[in-house]
Amino acid sequence: MLVELSEELRELIGTRVERVSPEDYPMGDAAGFLRKYVVPSRPAVFRGAVERERWRTSPWANAEYLEERVGDCEVTVAFTPDGYADALVHDKGSGREVFAQPFERTMKFAEFLAALKGREDGGGVPYLSAQNSSLSSELPALLEDCGVDVPFATEAFGSPPEAVNIWIGDERSVTTMHRDHYENLYFVVTGIKTFMLLPPTDSFRLGMRSAPAARYDRGLKLDVEDPLRLVRWCPIYPNSPPSAYGPGPPPMQVTVRAGEALYLPAMWLHAVSQASDEDGHPCIAINYWYGMDMCHTYPYVSFCEKLTRVV
Amino acid sequence: MLVELSEELRELIGTRVERVSPEDYPMGDAAGFLRKYVVPSRPAVFRGAVERERWRTSPWANAEYLEERVGDCEVTVAFTPDGYADALVHDKGSGREVFAQPFERTMKFAEFLAALKGREDGGGVPYLSAQNSSLSSELPALLEDCGVDVPFATEAFGSPPEAVNIWIGDERSVTTMHRDHYENLYFVVTGIKTFMLLPPTDSFRLGMRSAPAARYDRGLKLDVEDPLRLVRWCPIYPNSPPSAYGPGPPPMQVTVRAGEALYLPAMWLHAVSQASDEDGHPCIAINYWYGMDMCHTYPYVSFCEKLTRVV
Numbered sequence: 056m057l058v059e060l061s062e063e064l065r066e067l068i069g070t071r072v073e074r075v076s077p078e079d080y081p082m083g084d085a086a087g088f089l090r091k092y093v094v095p096s097r098p099a100v101f102r103g104a105v106e107r108e109r110w111r112t113s114p115w116a117n118a119e120y121l122e123e124r125v126g127d128c129e130v131t132v133a134f135t136p137d138g139y140a141d142a143l144v145h146d147k148g149s150g151r152e153v154f155a156q157p158f159e160r161t162m163k164f165a166e167f168l169a170a171l172k173g174r175e176d177g178g179g180v181p182y183l184s185a186q187n188s189s190l191s192s193e194l195p196a197l198l199e200d201c202g203v204d205v206p207f208a209t210e211a212f213g214s215p216p217e218a219v220n221i222w223i224g225d226e227r228s229v230t231t232m233h234r235d236h237y238e239n240l241y242f243v244v245t246g247i248k249t250f251m252l253l254p255p256t257d258s259f260r261l262g263m264r265s266a267p268a269a270r271y272d273r274g275l276k277l278d279v280e281d282p283l284r285l286v287r288w289c290p291i292y293p294n295s296p297p298s299a300y301g302p303g304p305p306p307m308q309v310t311v312r313a314g315e316a317l318y319l320p321a322m323w324l325h326a327v328s329q330a331s332d333e334d335g336h337p338c339i340a341i342n343y344w345y346g347m348d349m350c351h352t353y354p355y356v357s358f359c360e361k362l363t364r365v366v
Numbered sequence: 367m368l369v370e371l372s373e374e375l376r377e378l379i380g381t382r383v384e385r386v387s388p389e390d391y392p393m394g395d396a397a398g399f400l401r402k403y404v405v406p407s408r409p410a411v412f413r414g415a416v417e418r419e420r421w422r423t424s425p426w427a428n429a430e431y432l433e434e435r436v437g438d439c440e441v442t443v444a445f446t447p448d449g450y451a452d453a454l455v456h457d458k459g460s461g462r463e464v465f466a467q468p469f470e471r472t473m474k475f476a477e478f479l480a481a482l483k484g485r486e487d488g489g490g491v492p493y494l495s496a497q498n499s500s501l502s503s504e505l506p507a508l509l510e511d512c513g514v515d516v517p518f519a520t521e522a523f524g525s526p527p528e529a530v531n532i533w534i535g536d537e538r539s540v541t542t543m544h545r546d547h548y549e550n551l552y553f554v555v556t557g558i559k560t561f562m563l564l565p566p567t568d569s570f571r572l573g574m575r576s577a578p579a580a581r582y583d584r585g586l587k588l589d590v591e592d593p594l595r596l597v598r599w600c601p602i603y604p605n606s607p608p609s610a611y612g613p614g615p616p617p618m619q620v621t622v623r624a625g626e627a628l629y630l631p632a633m634w635l636h637a638v639s640q641a642s643d644e645d646g647h648p649c650i651a652i653n654y655w656y657g658m659d660m661c662h663t664y665p666y667v668s669f670c671e672k673l674t675r676v677v
Contacts, residue, residue, distance in 0.1 A: 085396075086396035089404075093400075354374040357374060
């Protein structure tokens with residue numbers, strides 16, 4: 056039955072993510088953006104978004120530029136042995152599955168860039184991925200190059216973004232399938248991000264299960280939290296095979312390239328991988344999280360989940 | 367379980383219909399209208415809407431004005447013995463419940479006004495309630511007094527209305543609980559309309575049942591259609607007692623007075639009653655039906671209904 060709902064939703068929103076060309080980009084057309092994408096809760100990639108928003112982020116591909124601008128800023132960096140943070144992993148120490156959280160270290164931005172480049176030094180995989188509005192709070196000078204908001208989205212959602220995050224990493228780091236209670240505009244500045252997307256209704260297919268929360272220590276060994284805390288999470292990664300998903304339509308795969316922006320509607324499930332660009336620059340992305348007074352699909356999604364647990 | 371969904375929706379959209387005062391009216395603010403009302407599928411009454419839209423409909427209260435303007439136009443009028451058209455009624459002739467459709471007569475508009483006034487002539491209850499875009503198709507001259515569209519809504523929904531209907535009747539005529547697959551802006555020009563509203567999820571509570579389709583003949587006797595055609599309909603009227611509804615929050619009752627407009631989101635269930643004004647003028651209303659590329663709650667609503675039939 057939930058599979059039918061899942062299929063019916065695809066009839067409404069399609070089975071592929073629309074790639075909107077610059078001339079159709081709803082810049083300055085908040086009503087069009089709301090009507091076409093927000094109302095039906097339909098993701099889309101806006102090509103040429105960075106250029107249309109007149110960002111001055113092209114020098115970011117140049118590490119020296121970034122170091123000069125913000126090299127001394129303190130940033131929060133997530134370290135894991137393998138790039139899997141906030142993920143269900145098998146802990147060799149305890150012999151069981153745990154929900155692994157990264158070791159978080161505060162360091163100068165220049166040091167982070169060096170750690171990301173110095174792949175062979177055994178210090179684990181660094182990923183600038185804090186979601187504490189990291190761009191505004193840790194690297195505010197860079198906001199001058201992009202913007203404190205996305206004007207057409209601020210008009211559409213009726214208030215400025217609640218958080219602006221910056222993400223810098225390479226192909227070693229992935230994000231496991233999860234969802235956020237925010238409307239999301241996700242801009243790729245350098246490199247490539249690949250998203251595996253499922254609509255909010257589809258959480259029943261993901262084999263969610265609970266595991267004890269654990270965190271990597273400085274030596275990248277896992278410590279299970281004491282007292283024990285169970286986290287319900289999804290065992291699906293961006294590179295999981297189709298068989299990892301329960302019955303239903305396949306996830307939508309969408310690649311977001313440098314200069315493009317993804318609109319990811321609130322509550323959509325997403326797993327993310329990334330790649331450096333051909334010159335070896337890491338992947339840099341910025342996302343704007345907009346709150347909404349109300350997420351209009353929430354009651355339905357919540358209802359479907361209750362059904363899953365009962366059935 | 368569906369009751370919980372019904373309750374949760376009330377937490378999102380509230381238990382009463384918002385009455386928006388003129389200074390907060392989203393005229394010219396299509397994005398605000400979409401964000402506040404369309405996205406969450408939340409009805410609202412816009413006070414002073416007729417004035418804000420600069421309609422010149424105030425002379426409509428005067429039957430002579432209407433007769434002079436459009437008295438010779440041919441209109442389609444629905445006649446019933448009791449004001450219950452498109453309703454489940456007990457047919458004395460066959461001794462069973464049928465779905466009663468009105469006797470439809472084409473007549474001059476001036477004759478209709480006379481029939482509506484001449485209550486005691488035994489000709490049944492006339493109601494100008496055809497939904498064939500009746501204002502544009504039968505009384506187009508009156509569009510000069512109101513408008514072919516509602517500009518802010520046309521901008522919000524991205525295209526002009528698919529139908530503009532005019533409704534003229536008195537307190538004898540009611541509309542039974544049903545829903546339309548259109549976004550609806552419903553303006554009251556004279557008199558009062560009272561709506562009983564339920565969100566689209568709540569159809570499980572309405573005791574829907576099937577009955578043979580029948581139609582009143584010229585003598586206002588019911589003829590069951592031959593061949594037999596079953597219609598699934600809801601036995602709830604605007605004045606049905608609370609016990610007529612299945613378990614769940616009470617319907618939202620909202621009164622729309624002369625000069626006001628109701629935004630009724632697509633798929634919302636509604637039953638309608640009306641009253642003449644204090645000077646005895648009939649109730650006149652105009653509604654704009656806007657299509658949407660996609661009704662965003664449709665898959666969920668459809669899913670809930672499948673559940674109802676299975677459980």
